[in-house]
Amino acid sequence: MTSAQPNGRILLQQCLSAKLMVQPATEDEEAKYVTINRGLIVYVCFLQGANMEIVEKMAKAALNTRLSDAKNGKLVSVLDLPGDVLIIPQATLGGNLKGKVMQYHRNINKEEGENLYRAFVDLCRKTVQGQEKSKDCDVKAGTYGNRQVFSTDTNGPFTHLIEF
Structure with missing residues (x-):
C-alpha cells in the first residue's frame, strides 16, 4: 500500500557535460568541482518516511530510465x-507552494x-561499476547540505520528475 504523499523525488536530466562545485573557495584554497561528460544528472530529495527501500527504488529508476x-x-x-552520472542533493524538490x-x-x-543520500550515491556507484558497458563511466556526487554552483550543457532539457 502506498501513501498519498511521496517519500522521495528525483529529477532526471540528460546532459552532454556538467560541472558542480562541491566545496566553495576559502582564503587558503580554490573552490573544488566535480565534472562529468555525457550522461545523466540526478537531483535527489528525500521526504519524511523515506527509507532504504525507497533509496533502492530511486537508484534503480535513475539508472534504468531510458532518457x-x-x-x-x-x-x-x-x-x-554508457554515460557518466552526477548526483546532486536537492532539498528544494521537497517544497510545496503555499500562497506565494x-x-x-x-x-x-x-x-x-x-545518510540516505550517501546510501543512494553508494548504490549508484556499485551499480554502474558492476556493468561491463559502464566500467569506464564516472559517478560523481555533490555535497549534502551545501549550496552548490552548477553548470551544464544539454542537447535539450529533457527533464523528468519521478516521485516515490
Whole structure:
C-alpha cells in the first residue's frame, strides 16, 4: 500500500557535460568541482518516511530510465549509453507552494537525509561499476547540505520528475 504523499523525488536530466562545485573557495584554497561528460544528472530529495527501500527504488529508476539518445536514435538508459552520472542533493524538490511562499515541512531531517543520500550515491556507484558497458563511466556526487554552483550543457532539457 502506498501513501498519498511521496517519500522521495528525483529529477532526471540528460546532459552532454556538467560541472558542480562541491566545496566553495576559502582564503587558503580554490573552490573544488566535480565534472562529468555525457550522461545523466540526478537531483535527489528525500521526504519524511523515506527509507532504504525507497533509496533502492530511486537508484534503480535513475539508472534504468531510458532518457538518452543512442546513435541509432532510440532512447537508452545511462547504463546502456554508457554515460557518466552526477548526483546532486536537492532539498528544494521537497517544497510545496503555499500562497506565494515555498514551504519545506515534508523534507526529511538533515541527518537522516544525509545518510540516505550517501546510501543512494553508494548504490549508484556499485551499480554502474558492476556493468561491463559502464566500467569506464564516472559517478560523481555533490555535497549534502551545501549550496552548490552548477553548470551544464544539454542537447535539450529533457527533464523528468519521478516521485516515490
